[in-house]
Amino acid sequence: MRFASLGSGSAGNATMIEVERTRLLLDCGFSVREMLARLARLELTPEQLSGILVTHEHDDHARGAFKLAAKYRIPVWLSYGTYKMCERYLPSDISDLQIQLIDSHTDFTVDAICVSPFPVPHDAREPTQFTFSDGRAKLGILTDVGSTTAHIERVLSGCDALMLECNHDLAMLAKGPYAKPLKDRVGGRLGHLDNQSAATLLSQLDNTKLKHIVAAHLSEKNNTPILAQTALSAVLGCAPDWVAIAEQTLGLHWRSL
DSSP states (O other), X not given: OEEEEEEOSTTOOEEEEEETTEEEEEXXXXXXXXXXXXXXXXXXXXXXOOEEEOOOSOHHHHTTHHHHHHHHTOOEEEEHHHHHHTGGGSOSOOXXXXXXXEOTTOOEEETTEEEEEEEOOOSSSSXXXXXXXXXXXXXXXXXXXXXXXXXXXXXXXXXXXXXXXXXXXXXHHHHSSSOHHHHHHHHSTTSOOBHHHHHHHHHTSOOTTOOEEEEESOOTTTOOHHHHXXXXXXXXXXXXXXXXXXXXXXXXXXXXX
């Protein structure tokens, strides 16, 4: 198994998970043209994709998913609530779309990858996040979540790799340029994880198998990579630069398990 970020942040998100010839794209918050360019950086084409998973309906995660799926006949997996809220993205001709509705508590398999969805607190209709396994290693991904739950902690314990939201620094958000309603939304229970909350969540997990930790969905205005790295590395007892950053423009190149 290996994984890579094609970009992570408020301007667009996409993550690639690969096991043998099975390749799943988690979210597609970029235009089709931009996605083709970002896939090319990973030496991939859309014809090689086995499927697209959509976590929730927000633009930076879903805006390009259905056009890409329709153009290249790629199946899409998502919750019913997410699908209903994504109807505005659907192309006029939906005959080429292959929609697979999922339950956020039921695992499913796409060729060589076992996919385990789980519900999260976020201000969306029916948001889900996922872990992925090839039977040997487990990758956990958690972004766009305002607070943790006991279920999230159980699901993410024992991961071999973890991509974890570190959206904002509390002090930077408080002093930053956002209007108060947006600050309240971002920092609220259904918003986004701050660095310290992400670190606290990480401290509750079984990290004995962890080989890769990636800080993701960093705000360009309310966070810095070093603040996120410092918070997570303090929990793991590692050097800050061992914590990788999924960047908005460059993403993160392949990491293998």
